[in-house]
Amino acid sequence: MNLRTLSQNYSTKEKCSELLRRLRWPNGVKCIRCDHTTVCWLNKQEKFECGKCHYQFSVTTNTIFHDTHLSLETWFLAVHLIAQSKKGMSSCQIQRTLGIGSYKTAWYLTGRIRKAMEEANPAPLKGTVEFDSTWHGGKRHGGGRGNVTNKTSVMGAIERGGPIRLKVEKRTVSRKNVDLFFKEYVDRKTDNIFTDADPVYRAVDFGEAIHSAVDHSAKEWVRGEVHTNSIESVWSLFKRSVIGSYHHLSEKHLQSYLDEMSFRFNKRHDDSDKLFLDTLRALVNTPSLKFKELTKPEAIAS
Numbered sequence: 001m002n003l004r005t006l007s008q009n010y011s012t013k014e015k016c017s018e019l020l021r022r023l024r025w026p027n028g029v030k031c032i033r034c035d036h037t038t039v040c041w042l043n044k045q046e047k048f049e050c051g052k053c054h055y056q057f058s059v060t061t062n063t064i065f066h067d068t069h070l071s072l073e074t075w076f077l078a079v080h081l082i083a084q085s086k087k088g089m090s091s092c093q094i095q096r097t098l099g100i101g102s103y104k105t106a107w108y109l110t111g112r113i114r115k116a117m118e119e120a121n122p123a124p125l126k127g128t129v130e131f132d133s134t135w136h137g138g139k140r141h142g143g144g145r146g147n148v149t150n151k152t153s154v155m156g157a158i159e160r161g162g163p164i165r166l167k168v169e170k171r172t173v174s175r176k177n178v179d180l181f182f183k184e185y186v187d188r189k190t191d192n193i194f195t196d197a198d199p200v201y202r203a204v205d206f207g208e209a210i211h212s213a214v215d216h217s218a219k220e221w222v223r224g225e226v227h228t229n230s231i232e233s234v235w236s237l238f239k240r241s242v243i244g245s246y247h248h249l250s251e252k253h254l255q256s257y258l259d260e261m262s263f264r265f266n267k268r269h270d271d272s273d274k275l276f277l278d279t280l281r282a283l284v285n286t287p288s289l290k291f292k293e294l295t296k297p298e299a300i301a302s
């Protein structure tokens with residue numbers, strides 16, 4: 001589906017609502033108050049009415065779509081643009097491309113779409129896992145690990161041929177936060193873990209995995225299957241997308257950009273149509289109250 005077919009297929013509120021209805025209630029419309037499955041459609045009000053408790057609701061009631069004055073057509077186009085963009089799209093780009101009146105509205109829209117793209121409870125990585133960390137922002141002033149106060153670390157792991165997990169770490173990467181990262185994102189029984197030769201890894205608890213390192217300082221990049229090239233290519237993708245699309249990406253917004261990037265990367269073998277549908281499904285199935293909580297100003301990207 002390209003932009004042209006999308007705007008033809010979802011050119012009206014009715015067409016958009018029809019898709020949202022199927023994504024919200026794949027097994028038939030249910031009352032959102034009492035779960036009763038006999039509901040009737042009120043043509044004039046454009047609402048469903050529950051046959052039991054008589055509550056009236058539309059396909060967007062209690063969803064994020066209900067709280068905005070943006071048309072469903074605009075939401076659909078924004079989801080499509082973000083889903084098919086390889087490097088992400090900033091709120092400014094969305095504002096310009098869709099002709100949205102205010103930056104604040106575009107910011108609201110993209111923030112909520114990014115949140116919907118986050119993976120809930122990601123499965124632990126397994127098999128062969130590469131781990132590495134990188135820096136974001138500022139300039140690194142020489143002199144070892146202690147002197148990096150104006151930079152943020154990002155820790156990341158990739159399952160070879162599989163998904164990535166990325167996490168912002170405000171401080172310098174330490175044994176303790178690498179430990180926590182592995183407990184949260186990597187299966188304790190994974191086969192292999194590959195890193196560089198940073199001494200921080202010596203004391204990390206890798207569970208039952210065999211840990212092997214390549215020593216970049218000795219110009220060793222690959223030893224048999226031991227390397228960290230896959231996670232490093234994720235870092236270059238991250239850096240290109242920051243330079244290409246976001247320009248100024250502040251620390252407090254970093255995690256949500258990483259989440260968006262992970263979502264897109266982890267679905268890289270899916271086509272953009274599936275990504276579009278998965279994002280819309282998440283948007284229509286997440287209660288708007290939860291979105292309010294998740295997207296408080298301090299938690300959302302600009």
Ligand SMILES: [Zn+2]
Nearest residue numbers: 031034050053
């Ligand atoms: Zn009911």
